[in-house]
Amino acid sequence: MDLYLLEAIINGILLGGVLALLALGLNLIFGVIDVVWISYADIVMCGMYGVYFLYAQYHLPLPLAFLLAILGSACLGVLVHKLIIAPVLNAAPLNQLLATGGLLFFLQSFATLLFGTDFRNIGVRLPVLEVASMYLSFARLIAFGVALVGAFALYFFLKKTYVGTAIRAIAQDREIVGLMGIDQRRIYLVVSAIGGALAGLAACLLALQYDVHPFIGNTFGPVIFMICVLGGLGNMLGGFFAAFIISLIIAIGGYYWSTELSYVLAFTFFIVLMFIRPRGLFTP
Amino acid sequence: MNINRILILIGLALLVALPFVAAAYFMHLVIQILIWAFIYTAWSLMGRFGFVSFGHGAFMGLGAYIPALMWTFWGVTPWIGIPIAVAAAVLLAVIVGYPCFARRVVGHYFALVTLALSQVVLLSLTAARDITGGSLGFTQKAVGHSWYALQFPEKTYFYGIAVVLWLAGLVIWQRIDRSISREALEAIGEDEDAAAAVGIDVMYQKMRITMISAALTALGGAIYGQYFMYLNPETVSGITVSLQIVFAAIAGGVYAMFGPSVGALLTLALTEGLRVWFGTEFIGAANTIYGILLVLCIIFMPQGVVGALQGLKFRRTPQGKSVRRISEA
Numbered sequence: 001m002d003l004y005l006l007e008a009i010i011n012g013i014l015l016g017g018v019l020a021l022l023a024l025g026l027n028l029i030f031g032v033i034d035v036v037w038i039s040y041a042d043i044v045m046c047g048m049y050g051v052y053f054l055y056a057q058y059h060l061p062l063p064l065a066f067l068l069a070i071l072g073s074a075c076l077g078v079l080v081h082k083l084i085i086a087p088v089l090n091a092a093p094l095n096q097l098l099a100t101g102g103l104l105f106f107l108q109s110f111a112t113l114l115f116g117t118d119f120r121n122i123g124v125r126l127p128v129l130e131v132a133s134m135y136l137s138f139a140r141l142i143a144f145g146v147a148l149v150g151a152f153a154l155y156f157f158l159k160k161t162y163v164g165t166a167i168r169a170i171a172q173d174r175e176i177v178g179l180m181g182i183d184q185r186r187i188y189l190v191v192s193a194i195g196g197a198l199a200g201l202a203a204c205l206l207a208l209q210y211d212v213h214p215f216i217g218n219t220f221g222p223v224i225f226m227i228c229v230l231g232g233l234g235n236m237l238g239g240f241f242a243a244f245i246i247s248l249i250i251a252i253g254g255y256y257w258s259t260e261l262s263y264v265l266a267f268t269f270f271i272v273l274m275f276i277r278p279r280g281l282f283t284p
Numbered sequence: 285m286n287i288n289r290i291l292i293l294i295g296l297a298l299l300v301a302l303p304f305v306a307a308a309y310f311m312h313l314v315i316q317i318l319i320w321a322f323i324y325t326a327w328s329l330m331g332r333f334g335f336v337s338f339g340h341g342a343f344m345g346l347g348a349y350i351p352a353l354m355w356t357f358w359g360v361t362p363w364i365g366i367p368i369a370v371a372a373a374v375l376l377a378v379i380v381g382y383p384c385f386a387r388r389v390v391g392h393y394f395a396l397v398t399l400a401l402s403q404v405v406l407l408s409l410t411a412a413r414d415i416t417g418g419s420l421g422f423t424q425k426a427v428g429h430s431w432y433a434l435q436f437p438e439k440t441y442f443y444g445i446a447v448v449l450w451l452a453g454l455v456i457w458q459r460i461d462r463s464i465s466r467e468a469l470e471a472i473g474e475d476e477d478a479a480a481a482v483g484i485d486v487m488y489q490k491m492r493i494t495m496i497s498a499a500l501t502a503l504g505g506a507i508y509g510q511y512f513m514y515l516n517p518e519t520v521s522g523i524t525v526s527l528q529i530v531f532a533a534i535a536g537g538v539y540a541m542f543g544p545s546v547g548a549l550l551t552l553a554l555t556e557g558l559r560v561w562f563g564t565e566f567i568g569a570a571n572t573i574y575g576i577l578l579v580l581c582i583i584f585m586p587q588g589v590v591g592a593l594q595g596l597k598f599r600r601t602p603q604g605k606s607v608r609r610i611s612e613a
Contacts, residue, residue: 036392036396038527087583094336094395098582099579102582106576109569111568112571114568222400222403229392257411260407260410261411264407264411267403267404267407270397278393279393
């Protein structure tokens with residue numbers, strides 16, 4: 001097998017880890033609150049700016065900057081829920097979609113207003129690993145590892161804790177949980193905070209690899225929705241696997257053609273698969 | 285002669301009088317408003333029945349790029365290029381629409397599939413940078429005043445074209461609004477199975493409205509391309525344009541004939557006004573406020589501006605005639 005192709009595939013899988021993390025966050029929010037955050041990738045953008053300013057401008061230690069960025073993103077998630085989602089909770093799904101779409105416009109333009117359209121890099125240079133004469137990005141390796149740890153942490157939180165059980169209960173039947181003594185509104189806030197925190201975690205991992213600019217959300221936002229829908233909206237395990245399928249397509253397509261065409265391939269693959277399995281790949 | 289007739293006549297008189305009194309900048313704005321109003325109306329033909337497409341950026345992109353590329357590289361007149369572009373958009377609508385409807389891809393799933401479609405066209409246009417100039421954009425070959433090339437440096441001509449286009453869009457809207465198809469599509473929008481059970485050909489109705497909507501959107505895109513001469517993938521296709529179309533149409537109101545046009549007028553007046561107000565020092569300020577207003581509009585006025593006004597009007601009529609709110613769609 002072509003060594004460069006193998007390298008592309010491995011890097012693709014590594015990127016899939018971060019996408020899987022984002023898909024988890026989006027799916028969690030959809031599964032519990034039943035709202036698709038079109039602007040989810042722009043929360044990541046905010047988190048990346050947070051990392052950039054805390055670390056590169058104010059010279060905080062990197063772990064502290066990461067922690068603050070994750071906390072900030074979690075607060076942002078709560079804020080989004082309080083200000084935008086809560087008022088449209090009983091509106092038509094389309095209106096909910098559009099309300100978060102308006103947020104997308106707002107966040108992108110506000111970031112442009114505050115920071116300009118410059119590409120900014122936090123300036124952390126991580127070494128490139130050479131394994132069997134293949135070059136693997138260390139940043140991606142870390143991102144992959146942390147994303148997996150994050151995913152498993154979320155899994156255990158949902159399975160083992162009281163709040164996690166309540167969250168799963170709401171996802172199953174939102175009518176009945178009130179009778180079980182669960183305060184829906186509080187759970188919604190918790191879920192929004194977790195969703196925001198996952199976006200913040202992804203932001204930290206992406207900040208190591210990419211420059212941040214106000215429209216970075218547009219580059220991988222649509223890909224995340226695609227992954228979630230492919231896995232079945234609300235199906236976390238499905239989304240997790242779909243992330244790797246899509247990132248592999250992008251990696252292999254990018255190796256043979258160009259980056260744009262690899263995305264065209266991934267989107268086309270998505271459209272065709274939706275015709276074959278309209279409720280997602282892993283939904284029976 | 286009823287009051288509506290008089291209002292329409294006054295409106296037409298104003299439209300005819302405008303080029304004789306207005307400044308060039310103002311004309312430029314009005315032309316843009318009319319072209320966008322046409323495209324938003326085309327989207328609303330589907331959107332009003334709950335078929336929310338985020339893929340109209342794809343149709344607009346095809347409509348704008350195909351005639352411009354054919355003219356610049358092969359010297360083919362837009363009079364041939366535009367019909368080809370419209371046909372291509374309809375073909376794309378069939379290729380994606382038919383399986384979507386056959387496999388019952390609806391709601392969120394339909395919105396996100398069509399979103400992927402508009403990204404496919406955006407990225408394909410960007411990837412073909414040898415021909416289209418990629419994200420740097422593309423300026424078509426200019427020849428000055430020419431009917432053959434459909435290029436007019438003088439704004440009056442495009443004003444005329446835009447007015448005719450816009451009026452044609454309204455006529456199509458009204459014909460569909462008054463046809464039996466509208467009843468059928470409303471039934472489909474509420475419950476596909478029930479609609480099929482009472483004998484409505486669900487596939488035929490959905491395909492027809494989708495094809496009409498795609499064709500008109502491509503036509504609007506083509507005229508946009510002829511007017512601006514400069515095209516950029518980001519401004520005629522992709523997620524941003526698709527969202528822009530959906531937002532403006534919803535903001536104006538998709539259930540009323542003039543709703544999408546009011547949406548075009550308001551959004552363009554707003555962005556342009558904010559742009560002038562803030563100047564070029566604060567890039568993004570205009571869109572920041574625009575974004576806030578969009579969110580507020582969706583939260584507090586989900587049936588759009590015209591819908592809200594009509595709601596007030598109809599609530600006073602004794603027959604109990606009411607306008608369907610979007611939240612019921």
